[in-house]
Amino acid sequence: MANVSYFDVASTTPLHPVARQALIAALDEGWADPARLYRSGRQARMLLDAARRTVAEELGARPDEVSFTTGGTQAVQLGMLGALRGRRRTGRHLVHSAVEHSSVLHTAERHEADGGELTSVGVDRLGRVDAARFAAAVRPDTALAVLQSANHEVGTVQPVAEVAALLAAAGPDRVPLLVDAAQSAGRLPVPAGWSLLAASAHKWGGPAGVGVLAVRKGVRFNSPLPVDEREGGRVPGYPNVPAIVAAAASLRAVRAEARERDAHLRALVERIRARVPQLVPEVEVVGDPVHRLPHLVTFSCLYVDGEVLLSELDRAGFAVSSGSSCTSSTLTPSHVLAAMGVLTEGNVRLSLPLDVTSAEVDRFLAVLPDLVATVRAPLGLELAVAAPPAAARQAPLVIDALGKRCPLPVIELAKRIGEVAPGDPVVVLADDEAARLDIPAWCEMRGQAYEGEAPAADFGADRGSAYLVRRTS
Amino acid sequence: MANVSYFDVASTTPLHPVARQALIAALDEGWADPARLYRSGRQARMLLDAARRTVAEELGARPDEVSFTTGGTQAVQLGMLGALRGRRRTGRHLVHSAVEHSSVLHTAERHEADGGELTSVGVDRLGRVDAARFAAAVRPDTALAVLQSANHEVGTVQPVAEVAALLAAAGPDRVPLLVDAAQSAGRLPVPAGWSLLAASAHKWGGPAGVGVLAVRKGVRFNSPLPVDEREGGRVPGYPNVPAIVAAAASLRAVRAEARERDAHLRALVERIRARVPQLVPEVEVVGDPVHRLPHLVTFSCLYVDGEVLLSELDRAGFAVSSGSSCTSSTLTPSHVLAAMGVLTEGNVRLSLPLDVTSAEVDRFLAVLPDLVATVRAPLGLELAVAAPPAAARQAPLVIDALGKRCPLPVIELAKRIGEVAPGDPVVVLADDEAARLDIPAWCEMRGQAYEGEAPAADFGADRGSAYLVRRTS
Numbered sequence A, B: 001m002a003n004v005s006y007f008d009v010a011s012t013t014p015l016h017p018v019a020r021q022a023l024i025a026a027l028d029e030g031w032a033d034p035a036r037l038y039r040s041g042r043q044a045r046m047l048l049d050a051a052r053r054t055v056a057e058e059l060g061a062r063p064d065e066v067s068f069t070t071g072g073t074q075a076v077q078l079g080m081l082g083a084l085r086g087r088r089r090t091g092r093h094l095v096h097s098a099v100e101h102s103s104v105l106h107t108a109e110r111h112e113a114d115g116g117e118l119t120s121v122g123v124d125r126l127g128r129v130d131a132a133r134f135a136a137a138v139r140p141d142t143a144l145a146v147l148q149s150a151n152h153e154v155g156t157v158q159p160v161a162e163v164a165a166l167l168a169a170a171g172p173d174r175v176p177l178l179v180d181a182a183q184s185a186g187r188l189p190v191p192a193g194w195s196l197l198a199a200s201a202h203k204w205g206g207p208a209g210v211g212v213l214a215v216r217k218g219v220r221f222n223s224p225l226p227v228d229e230r231e232g233g234r235v236p237g238y239p240n241v242p243a244i245v246a247a248a249a250s251l252r253a254v255r256a257e258a259r260e261r262d263a264h265l266r267a268l269v270e271r272i273r274a275r276v277p278q279l280v281p282e283v284e285v286v287g288d289p290v291h292r293l294p295h296l297v298t299f300s301c302l303y304v305d306g307e308v309l310l311s312e313l314d315r316a317g318f319a320v321s322s323g324s325s326c327t328s329s330t331l332t333p334s335h336v337l338a339a340m341g342v343l344t345e346g347n348v349r350l351s352l353p354l355d356v357t358s359a360e361v362d363r364f365l366a367v368l369p370d371l372v373a374t375v376r377a378p379l380g381l382e383l384a385v386a387a388p389p390a391a392a393r394q395a396p397l398v399i400d401a402l403g404k405r406c407p408l409p410v411i412e413l414a415k416r417i418g419e420v421a422p423g424d425p426v427v428v429l430a431d432d433e434a435a436r437l438d439i440p441a442w443c444e445m446r447g448q449a450y451e452g453e454a455p456a457a458d459f460g461a462d463r464g465s466a467y468l469v470r471r472t473s
Helices: A017-029 A039-059 A072-086 A102-113 A131-136 A160-168 A241-279 A306-315 A335-340 A358-379 A381-385 A408-419 A435-446 B017-029 B039-059 B072-086 B102-113 B131-136 B160-168 B241-279 B306-315 B335-340 B358-379 B381-385 B408-419 B435-446
Strands: A066-069 A093-097 A117-121 A142-148 A177-180 A196-200 A211-215 A283-286 A296-301 A347-351 A397-400 A425-430 A449-455 A465-470 B066-069 B093-097 B117-121 B142-148 B177-180 B196-200 B211-215 B283-286 B296-301 B347-351 B397-401 B425-430 B449-455 B465-470
Touching: A017 A039, A017 A241, A017 B017, A039 A066, A039 A211, A039 A241, A066 A072, A072 A102, A072 A142, A072 A177, A072 A196, A072 A211, A093 A102, A102 A117, A102 A142, A131 A160, A142 A160, A160 A177, A241 A283, A241 A296, A241 A358, A306 A347, A306 A358, A397 A408, A408 A425, A408 A435, A425 A435, A435 A449, A435 A465, B017 B039, B017 B241, B039 B066, B039 B211, B039 B241, B066 B072, B072 B102, B072 B142, B072 B177, B072 B196, B072 B211, B093 B102, B102 B117, B102 B142, B131 B160, B142 B160, B160 B177, B241 B283, B241 B296, B241 B358, B306 B347, B306 B358, B397 B408, B408 B425, B408 B435, B425 B435, B435 B449, B435 B465
Parallel strands: A093 A117, A093 A142, A142 A177, A177 A196, A397 A425, B093 B117, B093 B142, B142 B177, B177 B196, B397 B425
Antiparallel strands: A066 A211, A196 A211, A283 A296, A296 A347, A425 A465, A449 A465, B066 B211, B196 B211, B283 B296, B296 B347, B425 B465, B449 B465
């Protein structure tokens, strides 16, 4: 495959040319231990200090507020656990949105296992938290609130500044707000009002192995790890100066380019958002169409196994990702799509590089319809959808999808709902947990009525659940 | 400074040419997310798997026992805390040697602060633990024992295999042994019998930002951090594939070179160990002369401020390090030298690179005597040492060194002990904590009798301690 269009910068970004150049130079100039007093050590220290000033300036922080971590996950973990420890006397309650990155959710789970309490604030169908609702989740014993700057799966930008303003209204002992800026750093201005900020260099074109944790002066912080004298006592261990230098250099370069390319990227994403539903039947573009990352777009294809479609796209020269259950190693549905109440199956996330061309996007739009059709072909779905309505009936049509994995229960429903007349009931028996999310989501998309869940035993099954649907159109 | 001899590889090592080449190649070939299923992701996964096999083979582990961390400190912290959590039901007692790296001691302190118990096993004057004494510190509630492969300040190799054999004698529920192999990995074969092994790539010529944590199959491990699906659930966060590839490539290259260069390095260190005491008066070479790292040698110069000597050596083109209090940022005496009972002041650690030449070592030996003399000159010590003995006296000579920082109390003692006759007492009043270690160490070196410590009030002082010395020669 000579020409691959890499549309997955939200996972990781190839090293920016500026980062590559800076990295190679710093391997020669900044390899020594910056804690040493001899010449090469002093030189490494100077480079480290300069990188810290650059990153601080780009992120709107003071240099002494910025610590370099070994990655975005460490920044999130240290930031959350350090802030929680720092405010332990206030309480152990943590507020976060339901659509945070898994590193935030895993840390929250650990906090809960250690005796903390959590409130997960839901989002609307576009994936956005309501600022007032988020702020209202804060209690007298809340130690920390965590909110992403923008969602990593659907691109929706969160109302961070509004939330921060509401929290700040509580005065000097306000609940600190940790902002996970991993998806937006280098692409959009940092939202105002953060108390702690986490970011990851390889998401903006810097090298892997570098994250940023900024802690505003005055925010109480007590490291969860054994500390040493490195990084102001916040991040233990030998710092990777060459990679840090490259991360800082590329952040500055990318910020400038991102401003130049913002309109171009937004236009390409707009084209994808508009054209995909015109080109591919039964598709839903998800995420906020306006308040979004400039370069990221996600859509879900009904009756499509996401993993199979990604594999077809790979063969056609497109590297893309998915929040779909079928491509993750854990086989659980995307918690982001579930929280939004949209279909968790068959989804495709495109995150475009800064140097993407219109021609690449056009080629994607040209090949996508056939690839989706190819994936759907074995399901024989066209025939089923086109089937004439059967005679009216009173007893529900029972579709037995027990033992069938997602997306088969929804596909069965789609194929057979035409067998009943409008107004008649259908019951789907299924034991794949994803059906609980997908069947209501499918009903909403297709304008059918979802009427709830009943014990499977009511329909003679010994396991799973019964999902009650009524054909309305 | 065109030609600098970098004699501080125990702090960090310039990138090995093989590592540099592998890093730059892997920035192109292994930049993608190894968890992704598209072509570039699969390629990164293949490189990561190959690197794991290489490191496993070099360290005598199985690939599935090896996890890559973000550095040696993280390997130690995760290894210790993960093993302690894994055996929490057995107990919370931790055994370690008194001369472990600060990352081990900081983690032990954190464990103690969280309710654990510690036993620190002392070392002999060469810095070596006694295997039987170490193993005897294990109790029924001991969860973990930690022992370095070789000491980072004085190069003494520890009896890891003997300790491991003694622990293994307890049978299948034996106490696991974590071996901190940071200073020896790539230089010496890995000692037999480890349960967990920690190492750091930048110490062997790999890039910064890569460590290794190996956990033997069957050893219980429960991560102290929130985990994800990366690195077998042991190390969370996005892995730095290009750096890991470079680390593995350089480990293999360095192991081969280290075997070739072993005799050469040992001979150069032997030359330094023999010549320095002949060239410089009042110097003590510390650490085990036989059971030692091939490339590391440490000596202490009496009446020398370590920081000033390091600065003079830097100007003369030698980058060296020190465990001396005066060069660390914390101004506490080296815990290693203190545990050995040797002078904690004025010491110099040389750790030679693989490509060091005899000419460089000879140049070091040529410049050292004058530099030490230059540093000592302002103290006017020669005059004092040469002073004739005063008449015999019964009341002790009281030397008031209150308010004077190390090494001034010892210097005062050395200057003035000649004022009393052999057999007469001298009292040093001092309030710098380092005097408690340095005065007995000085007495042992100089063949004077140290007779213990008395309340400073006995000699009319309102603070500090009184150190009782008797001139014997």
